[in-house]
Amino acid sequence: MEIKGKVWKYGNDVDTDVIIPARYLNTSDPKKLAEHCMEDIDDTFAANVEQGDIIVAEDNFGCGSSREHAPISIKAAGVSAVIANSFARIFFRNAINIGLPILECPEAVVGIDKGDEVEIDVDSGVIKNITKGTEFQAEPFPAFMQEIIDAGGLVNYVKAKAN
Amino acid sequence: MGMTMVEKILAAHAGKDKVRPGELVNAKLDLVLGNDVTTPVAVKEFKKIGIENVFDKERIAIVPDHFVPNKDINSAEQVKMIREFAEEKEIKNFFELGEMGIEHCLLPEKGLVVPGDIVIGADSHTCTYGALGALATGIGSTDMAAGMATGEAWFKVPETIKFVYKGELQKWVSGKDLILYTIGDIGVDGALYKAMEFTGPVIENLSMDNRFTMSNMAIEAGGKCGLIEADEITLEYVKGRAQREWTVYKSDEDAEYSQVIEYDVTNIEPQVAFPHLPENTRGISEVGDIKIDQSVIGSCTNGRIEDLRVAAEILKGKKKAKHVRLIIFPGTQEIYKQAMKEGLIEIFIDAGAAVSTPTCGPCLGGHMGILAKGERSIATTNRNFVGRMGHPESEVYLSNPAVAAASAIAGKIVSPEEVL
Numbered sequence: 081m082e083i084k085g086k087v088w089k090y091g092n093d094v095d096t097d098v099i100i101p102a103r104y105l106n107t108s109d110p111k112k113l114a115e116h117c118m119e120d121i122d123d124t125f126a127a128n129v130e131q132g133d134i135i136v137a138e139d140n141f142g143c144g145s146s147r148e149h150a151p152i153s154i155k156a157a158g159v160s161a162v163i164a165n166s167f168a169r170i171f172f173r174n175a176i177n178i179g180l181p182i183l184e185c186p187e188a189v190v191g192i193d194k195g196d197e198v199e200i201d202v203d204s205g206v207i208k209n210i211t212k213g214t215e216f217q218a219e220p221f222p223a224f225m226q227e228i229i230d231a232g233g234l235v236n237y238v239k240a241k242a243n
Numbered sequence: 244m245g246m247t248m249v250e251k252i253l254a255a256h257a258g259k260d261k262v263r264p265g266e267l268v269n270a271k272l273d274l275v276l277g278n279d280v281t282t283p284v285a286v287k288e289f290k291k292i293g294i295e296n297v298f299d300k301e302r303i304a305i306v307p308d309h310f311v312p313n314k315d316i317n318s319a320e321q322v323k324m325i326r327e328f329a330e331e332k333e334i335k336n337f338f339e340l341g342e343m344g345i346e347h348c349l350l351p352e353k354g355l356v357v358p359g360d361i362v363i364g365a366d367s368h369t370c371t372y373g374a375l376g377a378l379a380t381g382i383g384s385t386d387m388a389a390g391m392a393t394g395e396a397w398f399k400v401p402e403t404i405k406f407v408y409k410g411e412l413q414k415w416v417s418g419k420d421l422i423l424y425t426i427g428d429i430g431v432d433g434a435l436y437k438a439m440e441f442t443g444p445v446i447e448n449l450s451m452d453n454r455f456t457m458s459n460m461a462i463e464a465g466g467k468c469g470l471i472e473a474d475e476i477t478l479e480y481v482k483g484r485a486q487r488e489w490t491v492y493k494s495d496e497d498a499e500y501s502q503v504i505e506y507d508v509t510n511i512e513p514q515v516a517f518p519h520l521p522e523n524t525r526g527i528s529e530v531g532d533i534k535i536d537q538s539v540i541g542s543c544t545n546g547r548i549e550d551l552r553v554a555a556e557i558l559k560g561k562k563k564a565k566h567v568r569l570i571i572f573p574g575t576q577e578i579y580k581q582a583m584k585e586g587l588i589e590i591f592i593d594a595g596a597a598v599s600t601p602t603c604g605p606c607l608g609g610h611m612g613i614l615a616k617g618e619r620s621i622a623t624t625n626r627n628f629v630g631r632m633g634h635p636e637s638e639v640y641l642s643n644p645a646v647a648a649a650s651a652i653a654g655k656i657v658s659p660e661e662v663l
């Protein structure tokens with residue numbers, strides 16, 4: 081899968097409460113959630129994010145709550161992938177389960193700035209910074225997780241196994 | 244080479260003799276949990292799987308606790324949807340308002356989690372049950388859906404960090420302070436992907452309620468789970484409640500840990516975590532002059548009977564400061580009733596507190612205690628992220644119940660010593 085988009089950049093410990101504040105959790109409608117995505121850390125995000133854009137952040141992205149609403153709102157906002165130094169465990173799992181591509185690549189985080197145009201080949205983990213003409217290699221997923229991703233998420237994976 | 248408690252529990256549930264950190268295993272689940280925020284998404288995903296029945300009607304627990312009593316029409320719709328799902332699938336452990344409590348106080352109390360279990364819950368503080376010697380961990384709604392359908396989940400066997408607590412606990416220092424101190428030391432990603440094991444003579448003498456508080460906040464260090472070996476104190480709590488047989492797993496002497504961290508608790512004073520991360524901890528003597536608008540005592544971290552007793556000890560015969568709103572919410576109906584019997588509720592009301600029915604309420608900025616712009620709350624909850632209790636420009640300081648009660652009286656963050 082090939083992804084291309086403009087980058088939104090954030091720092092360490094971006095938590096699920098700023099990704100989607102609890103005051104909006106009385107719905108599970110992805111479109112409504114997307115309207116408030118990242119609101120408490122960046123109130124320009126939801127209005128300006130474009131289909132295909134990429135989030136780049138530092139350590140421990142998605143820490144805090146187990147709310148799947150967090151990766152759902154990011155995906156529904158149009159974001160095509162998240163690159164970070166590391167992800168919080170539950171967010172990592174949720175992103176894989178719902179089919180939001182995430183990549184761990186500290187070199188890319190250093191080498192990409194806000195607004196850069198970036199292209200990702202999810203299967204090979206190659207990240208290209210088109211603006212700066214640089215290239216990075218992210219850690220590939222373990223085979224088992226790649227199977228879930230290839231199936232299009234956990235639900236499809238379980239469904240295929242059940243039938 | 245021996246195994247840690249977590250490795251043994253995973254091996255037993257995966258039908259293996261041995262597992263090693265890093266290995267991916269498929270394990271049988273003893274319980275699958277969801278709440279009113281996460282279950283609606285799980286129900287939608289469950290329907291997509293296309294399996295008619297849940298794997299076991301007795302081994303799913305659904306607890307509407309976040310926005311109950313329903314705070315608005317949307318919340319009411321969410322609870323209605325999961326109630327109907329529970330009825331249709333004949334899920335035994337659906338806890339209706341009036342019979343419920345905050346999920347992580349409720350499940351152990353009802354004996355739904357026992358030592359040696361594997362529990363997944365679509366709520367990050369599912370790690371609370373580690374205090375019972377169970378492997379309990381937070382997952383998302385899709386994992387909950389798959390768990391309800393298959394009774395299994397995949398796990399990466401985590402490395403374990405062993406924490407050893409030695410020395411003498413000082414007055415007003417509790418499990419909350421030990422875990423805040425630990426998070427302050429290792430950071431909010433200090434145990435990322437890892438299991439935490441809390442051990443040592445201090446833990447061996449710690450009450451069950453204080454142990455729950457510690458395991459509850461393992462996630463605040465990024466941990467997958469936070470376990471305490473089941474001992475006599477655990478079994479005392481479990482007996483008479485347990486709805487199933489249990490198994491006590493102990494880490495082997497020669498088990499391999501990624502790290503062993505020792506603390507002498509003698510010098511630890513009550514801790515306060517400053518905004519906006521639980522790792523921003525300071526001893527109470529270093530806090531300085533922080534005026535507060537609100538004090539919140541409760542939540543799955545500190546809403547148990549011992550927490551209320553400590554708060555009452557300090558509030559007895561005193562009044563909260565005029566400008567402070569003091570909100571106290573017991574964790575479950577049983578805890579609420581016990582607090583009534585012991586006269587604690589009267590002490591709280593006389594001190595000027597608003598005592599609420601069990602709910603998550605203000606802990607996640609849901610309802611019943613939201614902060615306005617620029618306001619500050621001290622809270623016995625577990626997170627002080629930006630906007631956690633209301634306006635993005637409000638602030639939450641985390642502490643134990645004694646400090647939160649004392650601060651309500653003083654109108655600023657103080658040590659209990661200062662109001663007694």
Ligand code: SF4
Nearest residue numbers: 345542543603606607
């Ligand atoms: S009390 Fe707070 S931390 Fe605990 S389950 Fe409820 S919202 Fe989550």
